[in-house]
Amino acid sequence: MLDNIFNLGLYNPSTAVLCLGAIISVTWLLPFLYDILFSPLRNVPGPIWTRFTNLWEFYILLKGNSHEEYIHLHERYVRVGPNRYSVIEPRDVKMVYDFGGAFLKSEYYDGQGTANIFSTRDNEDHKDRRRKIASLYTMTAMVGYEDAVDRMTALCIEKMRHFATVKHLISVPDFMQYYAFDVIGEITFDQNFGMMENMGDTQGIIKEIHATNGTMAHLGLLPELQSPYGLWLKIFGGAAGRLNTYIWSQYWKHRNANSGAKMKSQYDTFLRKILSMEAAHKVDQKHVLDGCGSNIGAGSDTTGITLSAALYYLYSNPDKLANLRREIDTLADEGLISNPVTYGQAKDMPYLNAVIKETLRMHPAVGTILARVVPKGGVTLASGYYFPEGTRVGTNAWPLHYSKDVYGTDAEKYRPERWLEEATQPxxxxxxxxxxxxxxxxxIGKNISLLEITKVLPQIVRNFDLRFEQEKEPWSNYCAWFVYPRYKCWVESRKDQDVERVA
Structure with a gap:
């Protein structure tokens, strides 16, 4: 074939150069010239490389500190790729994430490999999936799991007493994720994962979830690789294999043992409720993964990260720790809170709730843009820029939460008191x-996370001191999809009070 091409004179170096030049012009040069000369977004600032490649954002993602880069970026820039823009102006955020859902999720989420309640880009599909299981996630439903949370919290405190006795240095973020996993296992399947007891990832699920989330974060920026990756998953199996296998093993074990509403357990677990709904033909098997899978795949990370951040900020700010302990001790002395604290009591503790809010502000679990697609007809955002149909826009919680326009000139400081003060309008x-x-x-699992955090945080604070392994730079963070804290502490019994009073 090649001989024929050469013999016919269809090939020569000049022709090859011209063809290559034409390809470059069509695929790169012309779009670049349009962007800098004619695009309505040509004046949107951003690093020069972001005008013609996603590799700038991919590079900061590989460095592991993209959440911090976004904060610095928003001091000047909002363009993060040829067709990706980050917005944090409140009016823009409200428009992009309006409950009407005009801005659909972008192809970024296809990097997860499988469609579920989180990754599906079809709003009607998402609406149907969410509607079917939303009743399982109300705070009223969550309070029904307090006994399960209390059992796991008691185990958490028991383990921490052991760490204090043997003077064992622990990774607080790892242990907090073990706690979150065990709680999720308990309320979802009536069976915890044994992670706190064994101080490890007993099922190998944590490693696979981290791999899945990391893959989505990276492939989301390189959508041309998503199809080959999807094919690879079909052939060799996905990173979520162990998680799905575990969920289905629990599903069939409980379903075969005693189906539907007749199934016995200590209380109405998520799985029992879903089986009852399935028996009544209200849901099908995909909702099993939507509920049970989302609880484990996302809920454990969000909760573990937030608890780790809360403990870091409290124990690295002694005055804030003292304020929270003062609230806990005063209410305990007055008989207004029990041991353990109930959710009903905790939701009326102003400083505790301010601590949780400030932690969620300072260290949101997700560290990247939640990308959306501009709908038909395009939109003009508050910045005054017109964004054509198909443009990818979104908000990253980190620069938004550190915005001085929203949270004041001290937005970079951990100050729970800001939530107890009157704010200027708007x-x-x-x-x-x-x-x-x-x-x-x-x-959808927001209330699960808040229930756990609200209940376990007072128990740790009222019983223990944490001493950081490194005093000067006690922690670091790594970001792909989630922003994972890293630090180690020695656990010590609380020194500044009679521990027996709160034991």
Whole structure:
């Protein structure tokens, strides 16, 4: 074939150069010239490389500190790729994540490999999936799991007493994720994962979830690789294999043992409720993964990360720790809270709730843009720029939560008191809290996470001191999809009070 081409004179070096030049012009040069000369977004600032490649954002992602880069970026820039823009102006955020859902999720989410309640880009599909299981996630439903949370919290405190006795240095983020996993296992399947007891990832699920989330974060920026990756998954199996296998093993074990509403357990677990709904033909098997899978795949990371951040900020700010302990001790002395604290009591503890809000503000679990597609007809955002149809826009919680326009000139400081003060108008503090996303796609498991954090944090604070391994730079963070804290502490019994009073 090649001989024929050469013999016919269809090939020569000049022709090859011309063809290559034509390909470059069509695929890169012409779009670049349009962008800098004619595009309505040509004046949107951003690093020069972002005008013609996603590799700039991919590079900061590989460095592991993209969440911090976004904060610095928003001091000047908003363009992060040829067709990706980051917005943090409150009016823009409200428009993009409006509950009407006009801005669909972008192809970024296809990097997860499989469609579920989180990754599906079809709003009607998402609406149907969410509607079917939403009743399982109300805070009223969550309070029904307090006994399960209390059992796991008691185990957490028991383990921490052991760490204090043997003077064992621990990775607090790892242990907090073990706690979150065990709670999720307990309320979802009536069986914890044994991670706290064994101090490890007993099922190998944590490693696979981290791999899945990391892959989505990277492939989301290189959509041309998503199809080959999807094919690879079909052939060799996905990173979520162990998680799905575990969920289905629990599903069939409980379903075969005693189906539907007759199934016995200590209380109505998620799985029992879903089986009852399935028996009544209200849901099908995909909702099993939507509920049980989302609990484990996303809920454990969000909770573990937030607890780790809360403990870091409290124990590295002694005055804030003292304020929280004062609230706990005073209420305990007055008989207004029990041991353990109930959710009903905790939700009325002003400083505790301010601590949780400030932690979610300072360290939102997700560290990247939640990308959306500009709908037909395009939109003009508050910046004054017109964004044509098909443009990818989105908000990253980190620069939004560190915005001085929203949270004041001290937005970079950990100060729970800001949530107890009156704010100047307009007050965007609550509406711009983006730790669980925004609009109709707000994390369905938000209440699970808040229940756990609200209940376990007072128990740790009232019983233990944490001493950081490194005093000067006690922690670091790594970001791909989630922003994982890293630090180690020695656990010590609380020194500044009679521990027996709170034991």
């Amino acid at each position: 007050d965007f503090r609550d509406s711009m809290m983006f730790a669980f996303g925004g609009g109709s796609r707000t994390c």
